[in-house]
Amino acid sequence: MSPDPRPRKQIHLAAHFPGVNNTTVWADPPTLRPTTAPAGGTSPGSALGSQIDFASFVHLARTAERGRFDFFFLAEGLRLREHKGRIHDLDVLGRPETLTVLNALAAVTERLGLAGTVSATFNEPYELARRFASLDHLSGGRAAWNIVTTSDAFTGENFRRGGYLDHADRYTRAAEFLATAHALWDSGPAGGPPRRVDHRGRHFAVRGEFGVARSPQGHPVVIQAGDSAEGREFAASAADVIFTRHSGPEAGRAFYADVKRRLPAYGRRPEDLKIMPGVTFVLGDTLAEAQERAVEIRRQQVSPQTALLTLEQVWGVDLSSYDPDGPLPDIDPDPHGELAQGRVRIADPQAVADRWRALSRAKGLSIRETVIETTGRQSFVGTPDSVAREMDHFVQSDAADGFILVPHLTPEGLDPFVERVVPLLQERGVHRTEYTGTTLRSHLGLPDPARPARKD
């Protein structure tokens, strides 16, 4: 085998604060605790962390910074999910407001990037540009914005703008939103008076001056999550990072190649956009131990109640009389049934149901076992050494530029990764041992955007 002539790519790492869904194991049986207890030890049950106390955010962010991660990542929720018209009560619920938490985290970290998901649907460009420029100043150049759009009227019921956004308009609105934010960020006073912005587009009209001085990064880093053709094109044109769900090597390489080839059309180089799948991990001292732990985690994530609820989301009808340890229902899904709100809708319920039933019959799986098997699995399961090797291979073979790690425990779930895997990545020469820059753009190897020359 001839040595690869290319230099080894550096792996970019981010930490996702565990989300409000069933990836989070909130009941925390002792077997699911991290194998390596943090230095100083923890009392039994201490991993039963709060998802809302600021101390949890501090712990995870400091752990990520200790591991020399690029950034810390927060998702967003704007309405509590409902099922059968009632508030969903099985998973972690409730979270703080994104930008306020990130500003506070800027005080207890020094280099870690601070990335927040904020909807472009229920905010206005001037207001949000101001809030992100403020975070960039107050963190010394560490701000990132994961721009998302929202199309469901369910979420809209909490907002002035009200209900809906046409699906077709989602990316045109996001693109115009971002272009307007760029114009505002570029207009801020930098040793001179602010320039006037006068934007009149299809979605927004913004006239006036931006009072926040040009921020340390010029433009906060822009992250985009989305897999449709429109989403990929939008990311290629305007994003610095894509947060993807393609965590398998084959799908990852295909996605990577597809997105990177779209960049030249926008005058951008392949390295100007980092591709980072969201991944989970389970570590053990042996492969067998890690696999056993992964199975146990999946069982905790999919309780009997959660299994039935997941099935109801596909079937669209009440299935509460079914036994989660019994076979799948032989009735067909109701194509118009909609029990769950605040979740992504399943495109073709009948196809999903057929697939699940075939799998259940072939393997003799119960409802719960089928849901465990079909709804997500652990991306990296193994010993610290095997996980480090696998991740490295994933990145060197162009399936990703790095990973957004999603632990299943709050707030200590990242500890074993930083203590056991990060040193191995550093030994392999693919992860920094010290930060070399102070801004998130410098961690990601992204150029600072030039400030356009005055036109007036």
Next chain:
Amino acid sequence: MPEPHHPPRLAVALDAPGVPPRHDAAHYTALARLAEHGTLDFVTLGDRFGGPGPDALAVLARIAPDTERIGLVPTVTTTHTEPFHVSTAVATLDWVSRGRAGWTVEVSTTEAEAALVGLRKAAPPAEVWSEAGEVADVAGRLWDSWEDDAEIRDRATGRFVDRAKLHHVDFTGRAFSVRGPSIVPRPPQGRPVTVVEVTGETGGPDRGPSARREVAAARADVALVRAEDPQTAGAARADLLARARAHGRAPGGPLVLASLPVELESSGDAAGLAALLGDWFAQGVADGFHLRLADPVRDLPRLVEGTVPLLRERGLLRRSYEGTTLREHLGLPRPASIYALAREAAR
């Protein structure tokens, strides 16, 4: 007029009209720590929707972990923002400061600010203040929408929350509606402290003093009254308390702080300020003071080193914090959730 029993509340503004806004966190951290060293109740930071400088709530969230006891009260504009976001941001400031958050409700009435959003035209003060009152109302309901013990983590039934203790607020006002519940669990203070400046000048010539007073009377925990003499302050306080009674509020109404412009040219001045505050307080014209320093970087050290010790000698200021939350500093009770009360009453 009955004498207040609580020593005067004391707050200070971190910003000043003639001083260009700063963008660096270290500046604000240093000032807030100094105010905390002086055992003041809270600091305020002004903001204007189209104004210069960073977002005030962002700044106070940034310095929250670098301070321990001082209350943090940013100005939040309710006119061109989403009430749901306003409510969750203030609740989160309370979480990250462990119970030290307040907010000063403000409005935007200028065409220049409306043009930055482009959604609607500027509206007269009475209209935007009426809307601000609705925002304050719905913010309180959203804070209450999770009862304090809604999170149960019941392993036996697999339920993370008791959904009987989560509530849709179903608020419909004239300008907006909000379904709820909040996404943020009830903050440490139950409800962060609501402040209204009843004689504000923000947002151009103020033609809506009456509308401001109505919102303060109905919703504020603390009202700020700009006054140059004790008679004006006392009259404004009496007016506010009367309006509060008309709104059916319990005696005590909002705390009324006289908001005074302060310029400390010398440590003589600092002693004079202590005498003046003591004199006004003895006349019963205010529950405390909000000091607007001409230059906080110059004046705040003089205040803390010169005025604070004299106030302490007279028993007009604590020597150390007894409580940890802003409500405790101000002597305000932690309110129960209106939904919890209703559920109790229905039992």
